[in-house]
Each structure stands twice: as structure tokens, then as C-alpha cells.
Amino acid sequence: MPEPVDSLQSVLHKFTAASVPKRGPEEAEIDPPSWRVSAEAVCTEGFQRYSMLYIGEGCNRIFLVSGGNVIWTYDTGTGWELDDIWMKKNGNILFTRMSWAGEVTPDKRLVWRRNCLEGEEYHTIQPIDAERVVMAVNAPTPYCMIVNTRTDQVEYRHEIPYDNPGWVHGHFRRFRMTDRKTFLVPYLSLNKVIEYDMDFNPVWRYAIDQPWAAVRLKNGNTLMNDEYHGLVREAAPDGRTVWEISLHTLPPEARLADCQSCVRLKNGNTILCSRGNNGLSPQMVEVTPDKKVVGCLNDWRALGPCTAVQILNDPGDPEIPGDLQR
Numbered sequence: 640m641p642e643p644v645d646s647l648q649s650v651l652h653k654f655t656a657a658s659v660p661k662r663g664p665e666e667a668e669i670d671p672p673s674w675r676v677s678a679e680a681v682c683t684e685g686f687q688r689y690s691m692l693y694i695g696e697g698c699n700r701i702f703l704v705s706g707g708n709v710i711w712t713y714d715t716g717t718g719w720e721l722d723d724i725w726m727k728k729n730g731n732i733l734f735t736r737m738s739w740a741g742e743v744t745p746d747k748r749l750v751w752r753r754n755c756l757e758g759e760e761y762h763t764i765q766p767i768d769a770e771r772v773v774m775a776v777n778a779p780t781p782y783c784m785i786v787n788t789r790t791d792q793v794e795y796r797h798e799i800p801y802d803n804p805g806w807v808h809g810h811f812r813r814f815r816m817t818d819r820k821t822f823l824v825p826y827l828s829l830n831k832v833i834e835y836d837m838d839f840n841p842v843w844r845y846a847i848d849q850p851w852a853a854v855r856l857k858n859g860n861t862l863m864n865d866e867y868h869g870l871v872r873e874a875a876p877d878g879r880t881v882w883e884i885s886l887h888t889l890p891p892e893a894r895l896a897d898c899q900s901c902v903r904l905k906n907g908n909t910i911l912c913s914r915g916n917n918g919l920s921p922q923m924v925e926v927t928p929d930k931k932v933v934g935c936l937n938d939w940r941a942l943g944p945c946t947a948v949q950i951l952n953d954p955g956d957p958e959i960p961g962d963l964q965r
Contacts, residue, residue, distance in 0.1 A: 647951040648690055650730040653745035654703055654711040663747025667716030669699040675918030676939045683707055685925055685934025690951040692732065694721040695922070695944030696899075696914055701734060701743075702942055705951075709941055713743055722762040722812055724947055725957055733772060733788075735761045740774065742788055751788040760807060763814040766958045775799065775814035775824070777807045783814065783822060797839055802829060813852035813900065818961030825850035825863065832863055845874055852900040856964050862909070864898055871901050871911060884909070884930050893935040896920040900947045903964035905954050908933065914944040923948065 653659075674697070687707035694701055699721055703711035715721065715736055724734045730745045740761045742751035755761055760777040767773050770789045776782050781804055785795035801810065809828035817823055821842060822835045832853045834843040849867035856862055860881060862873045873882035886895045896916035903909050907928050915922045915937075922945035925934030936945070947965075955963040 645954050647726055647728070647730075647957070650726075650728070650745070651690060651703075651705055651710070651951070653730045656746070659711070659746050663713065663743070663749065665749040665752075666714050666747060669714045670717050672943065673697065673917065674915070674939055674943065683936055683938055686923065686936045689953075692724055692726050692949040692951060693942060693945060694724045694734065694948075695912075695942075695946040696720045696722065697917075698943030699736070700943065701732065704942070711745070713747060715741070720762075722946055723764050724949060725764065725766050726949055726951060727766055727769070728956070728958055729769075733764050733766060735764050735774075737761060740764055740772075751791065753786065753791060758807065760810075762812045765815055765960070767816055767960050768958050773814070773816045773822075775811045777810040779804060779807065781807075781810050795837075797837070799824065800833075800839060801826070813854075815854065816960040817855040818959075820960070823853050823855055823861070825853040827851060827866075832861065843876065845878060847872065851898075854901070854903065854964055855961055856903055857961070862901060862903055862964070864901060866897060866899060869895075869897060871898060871909065882928065884911075884926060886911075888930070889924060889926075890932060893921055893924045893932045895924060900965070902948060902950060902953075904950065910934075910948065910950065912945040912948055914946060915939070917944075 690705040699715045701713040702709050720737045722735050726732050731742050733742050737760050739754045743749050763775050765773050771785055771787050773785050781799045781801050783797050783799055784793050786793055815823045825832045830848050832845045832850050833841050847863050848865050851864045851866045854862040860873050860875050869886040871884050875881050895913035897913050898911045900912045908925050910925045918939040921935050921937035923936040
């Protein structure tokens with residue numbers, strides 16, 4: 640078995656090599672920005688120390704940022720929507736585009752693409768080893784599958800229980816396999832998070848409004864985004880709230896308009912990601928366990944909305960489920 644990596648910082652040179660083209664052969668034009676770009680000085684305090692993979696709904700460009708600068712981009716065409724993204728240990732990037740999912744190399748070759756069937760949507764993808772990914776499929780009968788991206792073969796498929804599944808778009812955004820090989824399923828429109836074993840027997844459940852994402856932490860707790868109330872909550876296995884932050888309590892200069900996903904760093908801090916109300920508010924903040932803001936990103940000249948981010952110099956192996964808390 641390959642040794643776990645400390646971080647992905649060591650592969651970033653692949654993206655800036657002389658052989659990387661300005662535009663890849665499958666790279667497609669995107670819609671022009673629709674958000675407000677402020678002429679005021681940008682606020683990137685605290686985030687210059689991170690390398691990160693960055694995407695957001697409303698902008699179909701993948702950004703790779705290091706030292707506060709965009710060092711690589713990949714345009715995925717028009718339409719909706721970038722929701723989930725991962726860099727693998729070899730530097731390849733997995734992403735979902737609602738109507739399709741793909742894997743692109745640092746030199747901008749699209750080495751895997753899987754299109755949705757009619758009436759289906761892809762919003763979530765997660766590597767579980769070097770070649771396989773787990774995905775939830777929003778569909779008239781929603782289901783989970785494990786796909787080998789080298790062969791494009793579906794190696795596992797199981798229906799996901801769903802009450803009244805008529806509104807396909809509202810089923811799921813994030814879906815994660817945990818370190819216990821269970822599935823953590825946030826039901827966006829049904830206001831609950833359920834953990835299932837691989838036969839889809841429920842092993843844990845939690846009621847929360849509009850859970851866009853849920854992350855199983857290394858301490859056994861679950862970090863969840865309540866998009867409706869604008870809060871992030873960490874709940875213990877017995878359902879107790881052990882940590883919670885409301886966007887309304889953030890300082891005015893760091894107040895997010897919404898929060899779709901979040902990342903728990905190895906140092907215990909939490910990064911909150913936001914679409915930013917079309918340029919009117921910040922895209923990310925980082926808070927300590929005692930809820931002090933130690934980082935704020937508000938840069939609409941270089942970046943777009945932030946639905947999701949992968950911090951590349953935070954220790955962890957992206958191909959081991961649960962090793963990165965995102």
C-alpha cells in the first residue's frame with residue numbers, strides 16, 4: 640500500500656512547468672464574470688500562507704492558488720455547476736460539473752470524463768484510492784456508485800433511500816465515505832444527515848436544516864453546514880452540539896453571506912466557504928476553535944465565488960477516506 644503523503648505541496652511544480660499549455664485541448668470558454676468587482680483594496684489576510692484548490696458555483700473556472708497568487712486555472716465551459724473538487728496525490732484534479740464529472744492533469748489533459756444520464760446530476764465526488772471514486776447521483780431514483788476512473792467501470796452501485804425524490808436538483812451536494820467505510824449523506828431538501836453502512840442500513844442520523852455538507856471528523860464528531868440558518872455545527876455521536884458558529888456573529892468585515900462547505904484543518908481551525916453574494920461579501924474566513932477570525936479572503940478581482948476549497952499544504956492523504964476533514 641502506498642505511504643500516506645504529508646501534503647500535496649510537493650506536486651505544485653507540475654502546474655507551473657514550461658510544458659503546461661495556456662489552454663488544454665478540452666478546455667472550454669466560460670461565461671464572463673457576473674459578480675461585482677470592487678475597486679477597493681482586497682482583503683486576503685491570513686490566506687497567503689496556504690496553497691489551495693478553489694471552485695465556486697457561478698464560475699466554471701478551477702483555480703490553483705499559492706502564496707496569494709493564482710498559479711494555474713482550468714476552464715470547464717458554460718452551464719452549471721462546479722460543486723466538488725479534489726487533487727489526488729499525482730496532481731490530477733477530480734471535479735463535478737452537475738451534468739458531468741472529470742479528471743484533468745496538471746498539463747491540462749482531460750483523462751476521464753463521465754456524463755450524466757438524462758434526468759441525473761453529479762454534485763459530489765471523492766477519491767477513495769488511486770483509481771476509484773465514490774459519487775452520489777441525484778436522479779429520479781438516487782443512487783451511490785464507486786467508479787474506476789481508469790476503466791470507467793462502475794464497481795459498486797446502491798440505491799440511496801429518499802422520501803419523495805421528485806425534485807432531483809435538491810437531493811444532495813456533498814456525500815462522503817468515512818474512514819469506517821460508511822457513507823455520510825446530507826439530505827439537502829429533507830433537513831437531515833444520515834450515516835449508512837455499505838448495505839445502506841442507517842447507523843447514525845441527525846436533524847438539521849438544509850445540510851449542504853457533512854464531514855466526519857477524526858474525533859468522531861460530525862461537522863455540518865446549515866445553509867438555511869447560516870451556521871456551521873459540530874455534533875457529537877450522541878447528538879450534542881459541541882461547537883457552533885453563526886455567520887451573523889462574524890465581524891462586519893468578515894461576515895459571509897452564506898456557507899456551503901467547510902474544512903477542519905489539522906491545527907483545529909475551521910475554514911468557511913461562501914458564494915459571497917455576487918461580490919458583495921468575502922469568499923472565505925478561517926476561525927479558531929474559540930471563534931476568533933484569523934483569515935479573511937475577499938478578492939473578487941482574482942477569484943470568483945467559493946463553494947469549496949482543498950488546502951493543499953495541510954497534512955493529509957486525499958486518497959484515504961477521512962484523512963482530510965473536508
